[in-house]
Amino acid sequence: MYTKLKPAGYIPRLLDSLVSNRLQQFGAVEICGTRWCGKSWTASAFAKSIVRVDENTALYIEDPELALIGETPHTIDEWQDVPSIWNIVRHRIDDMANSAGQFILTGSSTPPKDEARHSGAGRIGRVRMRTMTMTETEESNKSVSLAGLFQGEFEPQKSNMGLEDIARIICRGGWPALQNKNRCVDSKYVIEDYLDVLFDISLRKAGKDSTTARRIAKSLARNLGTSATLKTIANDAAMGEQRALTEETISSYLTEFSMNYFLDELHGWDAPVKAKSRVRTKPKRYFDDPSLGAALLSLNPNRLLEEGQVFGVLFESLCIHDLWVYASLLPEASARPLYYYSDSDGLEVDVIIELRDGRWAAIEIKLGESKVDEATKNLQRLRAKITANPAARNSEPEFMAILVGKGEYARQRKEDGIYVIPIDTLTA
Structure with a gap:
């Protein structure tokens, strides 16, 4: 090969x-x-x-x-x-x-x-x-296969990762240059250099102002994993400036971010293929590597451990990053197999994986085991909603799972069949 x-x-x-x-x-x-x-x-x-x-x-x-x-x-x-x-x-x-x-x-x-x-x-x-996944950096023990879950294949597995490890992985990111175990490279300098090249060279080449680009990126970091409106981002980015930024201006910068593979969007999902909610639901935004969010928020691993809410958001970003890669390798994967679910009743589910043949799976992401029961209720509500109308012929999910940062075992709950999977056990 x-x-x-x-x-x-x-x-x-x-x-x-x-x-x-x-x-x-x-x-x-x-x-x-x-x-x-x-x-x-x-x-x-x-x-x-x-x-x-x-x-x-x-x-x-x-x-x-x-x-x-x-x-x-x-x-x-x-x-x-x-x-x-x-x-x-x-x-x-x-x-x-x-x-x-x-x-x-x-x-x-x-x-x-x-x-x-x-x-x-x-x-x-x-x-x-994308940058390297935990499988590629050998920080996953590769014992739970996403493809296997779609085939109904699963065996309980031990996890050996703690929150300190997760914080380190998030701040370092999946950059290949930082994975050489024989080199002592400070990750923050590599990531800061990336951001400098993006804002001061690439965006300027596209006719954009580097200072404005950096402020917009910091707003995106504060609103990571949300469907923040252009107005919200404009207000954030204009803080301290007399001249407000228009939504059109913000949109043009977001387009340049996407064209430079700095920013990615997770679109909304509904079970019927022709559902209007698929195009009407605002996309959630994530950086191409979770370390970019940490760098823009000036976080190192120790500080990240102290910021529980931000830690949870950046852990979600890490999981989305790896799931993008793993899902793209599934035999029936489309070009963009990942979505999220949100409806007018306030129900949200972090990730939906949908394949070309109509099979789908639902995944919630939680930093620790303490939120597993809450995530389980969301998944059960989603299953009930999607399958409630027999005439719609919406299929049952192939599986439902909760990805966690710290958990002792990858396991399947006896009472509802939902998997609880520490991120360090997951692979393609």
């Missing part, structure tokens, strides 16, 4: 299987995701030749065809710095009768929409990469 260009010390990623699969199906594969999440290393591991566009951008702007020279699979790293490369790759694939596995493109941002740029449909497959 890997080539001789695989970097020394490469840590295999869960998405490697998706990259390998897409290379067998499409003429090119785009690996996209936030900066420093490992895209270039993964692309190198599958490539036989590499061009790094950001190292000689002027040359490739002058003649984009040069970026395509090399033995296939040929990696074009940071292609978005010369957006015209996309269409040239597409045309080359057409010229080669759509032969699979010709190119691997990596991108840390999405270029502005251009009517002249083709979607790449049918020619360029897409793999969304």
Whole structure:
């Protein structure tokens, strides 16, 4: 599967299987995701030749065809710095009768929409990469499989993680550069450098003000995991400023955050596929890595342990992060298999995983075991609501579970069949 260009010390990623699969199906594969999440290393591991566009951008702007020279699979790293490369790759694939596995493109941002740029449909497959999960950093013992739960496979397992470990993992994040056990790297400097590059270089390049971008990001950190309105974010970001920010301005910054894979959205879910609530429910927002929220709030592990409410929100962010990756590997997973549930009766459930074949699962997230009974009631209410009308033919959930930070065992409750799963036991 890997080539001789695989970097020394490469840590295999869960998405490697998706990259390998897409290379067998499409003429090119785009690996996209936030900066420093490992895209270039993964692309190198599958490539036989590499061009790094950001190292000689002027040359490739002058003649984009040069970026395509090399033995296939040929990696074009940071292609978005010369957006015209996309269409040239597409045309080359057409010229080669759509032969699979010709190119691997990596991108840390999405270029502005251009009517002249083709979607790449049918020619360029897409793999969304995030920072490393607890499975990839080997902090999960990998004893409870998400795929297994969908198949009804489960065995009780022991957990060995405490809240101190969770706080450390949140503040360090899943950045590959911070996982080398032989290097002593202070995570806060790496994460602060990431934020500086995002605000002072990437956002400025997009015509945005770096100070405003930073204030909006801090507001998002304070409202993490909520469906905060644009007005709320505008009021937060304008604190101390005479000139108020408009909702249109906030929306434009959020779009740039998303295009730089800094911000992700969790959309609302309802059982009927055509339910209006799927599009009317405001999305919840999360950063691409939980450490970004901790950094924007100036939290280290010790302080995080003292901030119970914030700790719970950032733990939810960690779980959402890992679930995005694990769920994307399920055989019937769509491009965005994760949702949340909220209704007019005040019922909210943190995560719904829905597959293309209609199967679904519901997951609540709680930092400790003390909130398990509360989470159980939410899950039971959801099940009752979804299945209440026989004429609607809504299916029962494949499983319901509560993800916890600190718990002695991964287990299934005898009274209701709901799983209680410490996050350090979960894997794909």
